[in-house]
Amino acid sequence: MGRPGKTVETVAQVRLPSLAPFPAAARPADAEAVQRSSWLLKFCVAYGFIMLVFLNYAAVLPLVQREWGLSNSAAGVIFSAYQVGYIASATLLSYLTDRIRARSIFLLSASWSVVANLLFALLAVDYASAVVYRALAGLGMGGTYMPGLKLVADRFPSAQRGRAVGFFTSAFVFGAAASTLLSGMVGSLAGWRFAIITTAAGTLVGTLLCLPILQDDRGAPAAEGARRLRLEVLRNGPAVLMILTYAAHMWEQYGMRAWMATFLATSFMLTGYSKGEATAYSAGLTAIIVAAGGFATSLAGIVSDRIGRTRTASGIMLLSAACSLGFGWLLGLPPVLLVAAGLVYSFFVVAETPVLSTGLTELAPAHSLGAAMGFQTLVGFLAAAASPTVFGWVLDRTNPGVPENPGSMPLTWGWAFGVLGVGALVGPVLLAVVRRLPESAKMAAGRQ
Numbered sequence: 001m002g003r004p005g006k007t008v009e010t011v012a013q014v015r016l017p018s019l020a021p022f023p024a025a026a027r028p029a030d031a032e033a034v035q036r037s038s039w040l041l042k043f044c045v046a047y048g049f050i051m052l053v054f055l056n057y058a059a060v061l062p063l064v065q066r067e068w069g070l071s072n073s074a075a076g077v078i079f080s081a082y083q084v085g086y087i088a089s090a091t092l093l094s095y096l097t098d099r100i101r102a103r104s105i106f107l108l109s110a111s112w113s114v115v116a117n118l119l120f121a122l123l124a125v126d127y128a129s130a131v132v133y134r135a136l137a138g139l140g141m142g143g144t145y146m147p148g149l150k151l152v153a154d155r156f157p158s159a160q161r162g163r164a165v166g167f168f169t170s171a172f173v174f175g176a177a178a179s180t181l182l183s184g185m186v187g188s189l190a191g192w193r194f195a196i197i198t199t200a201a202g203t204l205v206g207t208l209l210c211l212p213i214l215q216d217d218r219g220a221p222a223a224e225g226a227r228r229l230r231l232e233v234l235r236n237g238p239a240v241l242m243i244l245t246y247a248a249h250m251w252e253q254y255g256m257r258a259w260m261a262t263f264l265a266t267s268f269m270l271t272g273y274s275k276g277e278a279t280a281y282s283a284g285l286t287a288i289i290v291a292a293g294g295f296a297t298s299l300a301g302i303v304s305d306r307i308g309r310t311r312t313a314s315g316i317m318l319l320s321a322a323c324s325l326g327f328g329w330l331l332g333l334p335p336v337l338l339v340a341a342g343l344v345y346s347f348f349v350v351a352e353t354p355v356l357s358t359g360l361t362e363l364a365p366a367h368s369l370g371a372a373m374g375f376q377t378l379v380g381f382l383a384a385a386a387s388p389t390v391f392g393w394v395l396d397r398t399n400p401g402v403p404e405n406p407g408s409m410p411l412t413w414g415w416a417f418g419v420l421g422v423g424a425l426v427g428p429v430l431l432a433v434v435r436r437l438p439e440s441a442k443m444a445a446g447r448q
Helices: 002-019 027-053 054-068 070-097 102-123 125-143 145-155 160-188 190-211 233-234 236-271 275-307 307-329 335-351 355-362 366-397 416-424 426-435 438-446
Strands: none
Touching: 027 102, 027 160, 027 190, 054 070, 054 125, 054 160, 054 190, 054 355, 070 102, 070 125, 070 145, 070 366, 070 438, 102 125, 102 145, 102 190, 145 160, 145 355, 160 190, 160 275, 160 355, 233 236, 233 366, 236 275, 236 307, 236 335, 236 355, 236 366, 236 416, 236 426, 236 438, 275 307, 275 335, 275 355, 307 355, 307 416, 307 426, 307 438, 335 355, 335 426, 355 366, 355 438, 366 416, 416 426
């Protein structure tokens, strides 16, 4: 009788542990990872709604310009007012996340964005009032991206942060593309004011969705030692190099986005389309081309978790630089081939965005991460503001006679796009320096 009892005891010892799919110690960690992924998905969806006001003015610009009789310069100043407001608030509010919960800044900024866009739609009547209301709208949107990125970075460990920031950046890109499409469609049917109101309603929905999502904010107020301007970020060599790399990335990305629609329209006219057809097609196709980058950011974030931040970003920037150096010479190509090349170009030109931002969150001290993000925003958007202007200057210089004849088309675009590519090549050089520094081991769990 003793032997069978011993046999039962042995079977129990062997079989009972196999009843659980994971070891007991691993189950909480797995459940937490699922919870984080679920939170990220909901937050990205909500943020996509918030982004619906991001490019609404750009999409209805022809309608506003026609109604008020604005010159091209005046219409551009209104858009620039939005950019100035965005840069100012993004820089200041990113710094304040070292002092105030990022959740509070994010929700207040999104709410203000709704109000400011409604003010623009309901009260703007001329150039001067539009400048004021668009600057106020920029102040609102500037307080959502970097604080939102910080909310994501605070929740995910370094080994998974690239993927998480990549998905958040995808929400930004897809939301921006949806803003263009929705505003353009509603504007053409019901007028530009109703288009602005519609997108503001979408941002309101996104803000309300974020209230329960961000209720369990994992971030914490900074310690007393962080309640001063964190200028030591400027003494953090690896962080500064990452910020400068981000500036090189923004130089290329925003120069390309600013001139893509005009380049496509010019090329379409050379292949036989009328000016009206070329303009309409180029606007819609540019939105699709920009949206292609949304897939790239998610993929790049995942890859950077596996092979490292600097390796991933360097490879992407070399490919995007190659696209910039060659794309301008494709003028006059059949539209299908040109758009296909534009999709490839857009895929690489935006892909490294989450990789560089994630790397900065790993290199900057936690107590001054908000200040680091503020500096990154300031330097990056200064480069973004300068590159379209330099692009236009090179375009004028390489097309003699065009500036004096507004109706003529520039036929040489290769040098202007090439300037963007040269700027992008600075990135891999800086990242090669970062990779040789001992601090680079902090990134991607030691994968650099």
